[in-house]
Amino acid sequence: MTQSVQHPTQKPTLDWVAVFFFGAVHLLALGLAPFFFSWSAIAVCLFLHWLFGSIGICLGYHRLLSHRSLKVPKWLEYTLAFIGALALQGGPIFWVAGHRLHHAHTEDEVKDPYSAKRGFWWSHMLWIFYPDKQFFDADQYSRYAQDLAKQPFYRWLNRNFLLLQIPLAIALYLLGGWSWVVYGMLVRAVLLWHSTWFINSVTHVWGYRSHPSDDNSRNLWWAAILTYGEGWHNNHHAYPNVAKAGWRWWEVDVTWWAIWLLQRLGLATKVILPPAVVTE
Template identity: 50%
Template sequence: MTATTPTSTLSRDWVTLWFMVAMHGLALLAFLPGNFSWAAVGVALLLHWVTGCLGITLGWHRLISHRSFQVPKWLEYFFVFCGTLACQHGPITWVGLHRHHHAFSDQSNDHHDSNKGFWWSHMGWMFRDVPAKREMGRFTRDIAEDPVYLFFEKYFLATQIVLGVVLYLLGGWPFVLWGIFVRLVVVYHCTWLVNSATHKFGYRTYETTDKSTNCWWVAVVTYGEGWHNNHHAFQYSARHGLQWWEIDITWMTIRLLEMVGLAKKVKLANTNAAE
């Protein structure tokens, strides 16, 4: 998309639009009488951590998209699986779009360019046929032929259905409504806040070429991803919270993996080079 192409002229992605409408609508059913239980809420919170932290933040983002550290292949595939359960499309598509964003952050061809407004960068871009969706091949050559990645790319929705069946057998419809629909909607918006809020609210420690900011409340709900200006300044760094007050739960998890010998070649920001 060029600077002269209005977003309104892009054709709608009706599949994504109606999928998101359905997900949000089904999540509301969890709040009807008879569908609430603290056990179901506990399942949702546990799966939020598994899919949002271990899957998206640690796995798909810091490990795979940026290769900030290395783990054994079996553990990498486990994190790929956890991310697949976040139902944010398959890992190849997600990684490709994220790398595309970093290549063109806040430029006219950035698919969630924050200059186009909060709604667009938060979720509006998903409902349009943005060119980035067709330009991911050159950003994913390292994973595009991996059979495990290809399996989850093809069957990411099927794995969610299997999880739903398991939850139903364990706790009936309350487990399904909270563990699938409520949890997914919350993880979606937490992830999207990194695209929207952390290009609008907060402070900037480093003068990057985009509008990325450090936003503490986004860091709280995304396990440390809210220190986004730090991340754009040092994309390769496994640690995003660079100051003592910038709590980064995902970095703590990576550090634990390193201490037990499962994470190696951990890359850290060279803040002296940026001063």
Template identity: 50%
Template structure:
């Protein structure tokens, strides 16, 4: 696999035009007119649905790494929740993450942490990444699925529809907190997995990259902060491998097992 690289990547003005207004919109939460405790509650609920069930459980552990299996209807539901996080369509997100694991902290890694915290956190998305051209090679298992195609193509429209529903339910405070604040918070929590967990924390395993286990990122991302463990055992549905490495997503998978909704659960070998 070869990906053309450039020492001076061009700015991706489409991404910049997408990120900047949403960050500015989140600042509206500082004004009393847009505050209500119900709106904060909506934000926290959607943070769990989109970041926890969607990105961590659905996009990452279920589909990207196939750490376990679920009925197709549940897979589609979790991927829909991930699409609501607005971190790109599911096909692009999953493909880019698979590329990251293949080349973690090397030149071909889209968010190579050797290029600095800012770059790995979000700077790479503000530039044209040649890795996007390789996504089809890494997503052949989902690329022809009509549900994935629909979510990939309609991510923004789905988010707008959610905004309309929130507006009708609770006015602009629900929109500001349920869309703007929630999106920005979920984004940066997810991006900390690319940046902070390649810089801060401890290493239990000698992986071929700079991945670390970072407790506070694990708390923010429902267990994704145990990143060194994950890079050592990418297939494992459980990331918190020590008894004190709290992993809420693993607990969710265990609940799904009890309900008969999670099967073929893959785990790292016990020491």
């Protein structure tokens, strides 16, 4: 599935553009949120956190595009990828390529883009601030997601995901004013970033293991709640192509509920289910 990742020729340097961008969004969210609070804005923030996080990232980018755990019509696949791009976590080719490398070389300090063995904060967010060219240069990472890179729509979405935030902000302003913009854009982005990053960091440190996978992946209940099921990470690393992350009845997997609904509607087929073991 993947080609050999080359050892970096030099130590990655701090990307001040990334530091400024992420720092500015965090500061604006913290500084403006108290002054633009409204219950409708909170509702919009939570709704978009679910829509972009569970439907866009967890279902679209992760279980569908990265692992092909299910099959949906092309129009729906593109719609889910578009929603994922609105999450402001990179384009689909970038995201999928990095995630596939994470699974192919889990916790390898060179080949895994966000290896937990390099420390909690590295796997959580510092890997973005010290970008390795092999994981951030499109000409290099695209080879790990060639199935997407050969499609014009995904190439366009990969280039323009950041610009999509402009019409989103305009729509939120027209519908609810500045409070919806602050909570729907800034607060939502910060919360969703850290929710997603928790899977790279905390679920490789804390939690229980149901399967003897060749890494330190863990199942962590509170991370699963924040990420709509992705926190059952040991289950996922043991069987990455399975569409259902929560296997036991009490391992709540909200994203799976959406997949189940799509299956019942006839829109999801070839859904890969867990083996009969360890599902009680």
